[in-house]
Amino acid sequence: MYSLIKSKQLITEPGKPPVDHGVVLIENDRIRAVGKPEAVQIPPNTTVIDCSNQTVMPGFIDSHTHITANNKYKIPLDAHQAIDLPTAILRGIGNLRDDMVTGVTTMRALGDREDVELRFRDCINRGEVAGPRLVICIEALRPSHGTAKFIGTSCDGPAALRKRIRELFSMGAECVKLFASNIQNGDRYEDYLRSDLTGVPAYTKEELFAAIDEAHTLGMTVAAHAIGGPGMRWAMEAGIDSVEHANLLEESDIEYFLKYGTFLSDPNLQLFFDADTGFESFESWKLDWWREKVKHTIEHTSKYIPQAVREGVKVALATDSTHGTLFKEIEFLVKLGVPNVEALKAVTVNSAKLLKMENDIGTLEEGKFADMVALDGDPLTDIHAVRKVKMVMKGGKQYQDLFM
């Protein structure tokens, strides 16, 4: 089965010159040919999908999500586990729908309740539920005294970490998530906030080296929640694939990212800069000491994340515990002074490489999955075009056709 996408402008890969009126020929779920209309041979009985008024580009990749969590429900993280499971799952279906209609075709899920990620991934792959293709860790691992008690499973010591990672691998996990910074003293939500946005190491160096070594031996990538400080640097020394958040990044950390080739994923720009979905909209904003902490972190994020991009650190954007808002992360990165093209790389090629899926997704090239979006406008000159999604295709199927 063949289909042909016609565009006004085709971005095969952010950073490469766009193709005027470029076309994409799709055979089943993969791209067969890409280029100028005159250069692509069109087989008989090809269905034409007319996006000739739009920019067509690779589908967006969200490098850090939690399927069932969504800040729009205004539930503090510690109350999340208390929601009954059917409601959490139904919300998860809605969350992934919101992601897809905003152009997200692949997501890396970094921790959820029970084996929810596994079930969602397999249901989506069987075509029973519409959603982005998922890369999953099944559960996030945290030290017993570490932050995020309600979203991670306690696992201490090199031997236990190796064992749990082997178990998760055999269950079907494709990546590992560790909480590398922030220790927590106390069980209350306020104790969590006091420990959050700090650079205090959580896992020891020895634990990080063991966990990362085990994961890599099994062919899994590893993500570390790390806000800054020595824990973040130890994780990079131990070979972590991506640091998640890094909001307390220092200038000297940029060298670490470059030296170890570590990706900086999910700087959570909305949390810091968006009044509607960020910290400002949370109940905790009333706490003076917390607001001060957020403001201090904003200074680091605003200054060093754009500098990191300029110096060549590979950034991947994500929505974390919001859904259907990846366009905001792209817009905020540009607002911080990052060029449009770099912000577009942060939801396409960079993320594909981070997921080690660059042979399948991230650019529009022969042989890759037919994952793409059509946007009204030109995101290379006006970044707000990324919120004007007119068509979403995953694996050769338009979003509406993903419902059986």
Ligand SMILES: [Zn+2]
């Ligand atoms: Zn997260």
